[in-house]
Amino acid sequence: MIILAATPIGNLADASARLRTALAEATVIAAEDTRTTQRLLQALGIDNRPRLIALHDHNEKARSGELVELAREQDLLVLSDAGMPTVSDPGYGLVAAAAAAGVEVTALPGPSAVVTALAVAGLPTDRFTFEGFPPRKPGERRKTFAALQHEQRTMVFFEGPSRLADTLEAMAAAFGEDRPAAVCRELTKLHEEVRRGPLGELAGWAQGGVRGEIVVVVGGAGVRDVAPEDAVAQVLALVADGIRLKDAAGEVASQTGMSSRELYQAALAARKA
Incomplete structure (x- = not known):
């Protein structure tokens, strides 16, 4: 299977027991930066010397098929430089390819910025x-x-x-x-x-x-206090700009807290009138 493992985002003491075990037992690791992984192994006092394969933004698409096939035969540990792989880091393409190929994917949760x-x-x-x-x-x-x-x-x-x-x-x-x-x-x-x-x-x-x-x-935007007729006017203005009525009603609803369905019906009635 493919094992996505979260690594410390700063403090090495945040390395979980499961991560330490996985690093100690891994035979092959796909890493965003193999040098970073080598330093992590050394810092954690792990003397395992697994095969290290570079997996980064520039080669993920080309290497995913090869790594998925490798994961059919043995566990493949996947690491980014810090935090959870796939979250603004390499790994998404590999997971998508594995899912399409029917190869199991799991994760060792941990630090997340x-x-x-x-x-x-x-x-x-x-x-x-x-x-x-x-x-x-x-x-x-x-x-x-x-x-x-x-x-x-x-x-x-x-x-x-x-x-x-x-x-x-x-x-x-x-x-x-x-x-x-x-x-x-x-x-x-x-x-x-x-x-x-x-x-x-x-x-x-x-x-x-x-x-x-x-x-x-x-912080998110607060819900705007808008009169119903003004909200309908906003929907119609968006429609005039080329947005579909349903989408326009949804956008104004998200801004005002009003019902998207009610805005849609009211705008439809206003157009007919």
Whole structure:
């Protein structure tokens, strides 16, 4: 089978007993960076010397078929550099190929930067969405944030330190400077820091430079108090822009908390009238 194993995101003490056993017993490991895996084995005091196969973004598509066939004959341990494989890391293509080929896939749960940041951010955790890394190009980044402007779930992003200030500034422009957020830096490590505040304030703070691995958590948009007739007008405006009536009703419903079905029926009646 294929075994996806979560590795520490910083503190080595977070390595689970199951991970240690899997590393000690593995005969073959597919790793995002084989050098990182070698250092992990050494740091954990594991003297096993399994066969190491590189599996990263640039070769995953080409190697997945070969690795799936290998996993028919023996267990294949899959590691990313930190956290759970497939979550903004290599592994998804391999799992999809294994599922299509009928090869069993399991996981050894463990550290996750997404869930750790969500837990300490102080923002709602009942519903959330993981958005990964925002686009690097300013225009694409603005477009992405504009599409998320009315997202009501808490949003979790990864970002690099050199782009953090620009990203927070773009978020403040799209979501509003007062939107609550948290920047979680170096989670589980010696210099762990969680900076909470409105996006405008955090954007100003980040201008001074921030180091380390970063997760940004942004509060969702509140439900807007809109009169029913105004909501129907919004639906019809979207339809006029070429959006299907059903989709337009769903979008306005997500922004206002109203019933998508009722908005659809009301807009349909308004069009007939």
